[in-house]
Amino acid sequence: MTILLLGSGGREHAFAWKMIQSPLCTQLFVAPGNAGTDAIATNVNISPTDFQAIKKLVLEENIEMVVVGPEDPLVQGIFDFFKNDNQLQSIPVIGPSKVGAQLEGSKEFAKEFMVKHRVPTAAYDSFTKETVEKGCRFLETLQPPYVLKADGLAAGKGVLILQNLKEAQQELRNMLVGAKFGQASSKVVIEEFLDGIELSCFVLTDGKNYKILPTAKDYKRIGEGDTGLNTGGMGAISPVPFADAVLMEKIEKRIVIPTVEGLQKDAIPYQGFIFIGLINVKGEPIVIEYNVRMGDPETEVVIPRLKNDLVELFIAVANQKLDEVELEIDSRSATTVMVVSGGYPEDYEKGKEISGIENIEDSIVFHAGTKTENGKVVSNGGRVLAVTSYGKDFQEAIKKSYQNINQLHFDTMYYRKDIGFDLLG
Missing domain, CATH: 3.30.1490.20 (ATP-grasp fold, A domain)
Structure with missing residues (x-):
């Protein structure tokens, strides 16, 4: 089938990398994509929120499925745009409806939803x-x-x-x-402030059935030891070592099930990802926030651990048959480290030529803020590359990521050297 993926970050490159492995995916378009997706799919210079341009592309290229990466098009109602258009309504969109996207689009809406459906929160x-x-x-x-x-x-x-x-x-x-x-x-x-350790729980739902994907933990602050300004994420690890069976059972019973059932009770169409930001307070999971898409950089460690055919999973979501699929997860740990532009998350320069990607061995490089210019890969954002590795535990995986980052170079390049620091000992 011909698929359109919306977005341009590391999350979208990880999705594209996984989807093109599927025999079901005959052609993949990415709008607008980056230098990484450009190497494995067909980039199209269309904004994810330009619904009319997306419609034109979908009809011209006979696209049969749309996978939405970022939150903006979801909050602006791309799911509803397709459902309410006679020419598009038969094409599945992987992502929630506009009202479902309010779980991320409005903190107040999310809080009211949690209180109404008795999901533990601050x-x-x-x-x-x-x-x-x-x-x-x-x-x-x-x-x-x-x-x-x-x-x-x-x-x-x-x-x-x-x-x-x-x-x-x-x-x-x-x-x-x-x-x-x-x-x-x-x-x-x-x-109210909650004191504990954070983790991310990712759920894929077809609106009535759900699958819990591997857990992950990301590192938001720019400086080592979790200091300095907040960023979009400087690295991630999966699975989270402290997310044992007892904690996961509490998360499923107290949070995941009431959330999915709450969507049904409120008649909110939802076929896509729910990213549940949690805090573990003395063994009790409490929700900090919902996001209505996969996290970035967490996608770069969660998707590589998924053994299933991702396109097959998306088809099951579209047909509300997710209960017929068995998830297969790689038992290895995965880690990713974000390489960013100097000055990020404040002012930074773009257009720096990146070298050394071809020298990476035993790690996967996911492009985040990059583009191809005159045949060269250059920086095009604050977060530039994510270097993902597998290992028997996160310490082995993180070591590989750091070894491979040493092969990379661009002017003002920066990365945190302590991803996973709080999980040692």
Whole structure:
């Protein structure tokens, strides 16, 4: 079948890498893609949110399935766009409906959904510009640190964790009155802080059946020892060593099942991934947030551990027959390390020529922010490459990733040298 994959990051390169291994995938288009997808599929210079251009491509190329990588087209309603168009409605879109995508598109919607369906989560309240002073008073009722979350999409950067009450109150004003995160922070959710260790649980659902994919843990901050600014993710490991059978059973019973059943009860069409950001507080899993797509860089460690044919899984999702599929998972660990542009997540330069990719051995290089220019691969984003490796445990896998990163070079290149540091000992 001919498939269209939307997106341009490391997540999309990992999807493409896996999908082209399927005998069911005869042709793969990626819009807009990157230098990595360009080498294995057909890149098309179309934005994932340009629905009319996507429609034209789908009809011209007889595309039979659309797989959505990033959150923006989902929140903007690409699933509904296809379902409501006579020419497109028979083509499956792997991703939730517009209302389902609100689980990520609105922190308040997600919180209300969790409370309604008794999914364990932190206590919270939400505020607007008009109620900013009420929000400041609410902060006074909490213990530090204080968690402020922009309600809308802020590219993974709309969450502030602050120790000082006065600073938290000032930042709340900056977000609501000063529009620190633009439209995304026109509403802000204030949440109680949970102290524990984070992990990500990924679920693939057809709307009634579900499969739990391998767990992963990512490392968000730019500096070693988890210091400095938040990023889109600097590396990841799978599986999470502390996610034992007892914890996974609690996650399934208390979180996954109520979430999938909640979607059905609320009549929310949902055929795609649910990324559940969790925190393990003294052995009890509590939901921090939902995302409505796979994480990045977690995809670069989860998908390589999946032995199943990914296209076959997507067809099962489209036909609501996921219960007929048995998941097969590679028992090895997988790790990925993100190589980023100097200055990221703040100002950085693009267009730096990348060398050494051809020298990588025993690791997979997934392109994130790259493009092909005059036959050369150059940097085209903050997060540039993800180097993924297998090992008998995450220590062996991470060692391979670091050995192979030594083969890579581009001007101002930076990476964290301590991925997995908190899981040792």
